[in-house]
Amino acid sequence: xxxxxxxxxxxxxxxxxxxxxxxxxxxxxxxxxxxxxxxxxxxxxxxxxxxxxxxxxxxxxxxxxxxxx
Numbered sequence: 001x002x003x004x005x006x007x008x009x010x011x012x013x014x015x016x017x018x019x020x021x022x023x024x025x026x027x028x029x030x031x032x033x034x035x036x037x038x039x040x041x042x043x044x045x046x047x048x049x050x051x052x053x054x055x056x057x058x059x060x061x062x063x064x065x066x067x068x069x
Contacts, residue, residue, distance in 0.1 A: 013043040021047060023054035033058045 021029050036045055 010042060010044045012046070013039060014046045014048065016048045019049055020052040020054060021049040022056040022058040022060045023052045025057045029058070033060070036060075 015032065017028065017032060019026070019029055021032060032047070036047070039045060
C-alpha cells in the first residue's frame with residue numbers, strides 16, 4: 001500500500017491596504033493588526049501597504065508569520 005504524506009501547510013492570505021500600515025493607527029489599521037494576530041494561526045499573512053520611513057506604531061515583529069511589503 002502506498003503511503004501518502006500530508007503537510008500542515010498554512011493557507012496564504014494577502015491583504016492590500018491604502019495606508020502606511022504599520023506606521024499609522026486608525027480604525028482599519030487597528031482592525032488589520034488585531035485580525036492578523038488571530039489569523040496567523042491558520043494563515044501565512046502578507047500585507048501590502050504604502051512605503052514609509054516612519055517608525056511602526058504596531059509591533060508587527062511580534063507576529064509569528066508576517067510580511068509587510
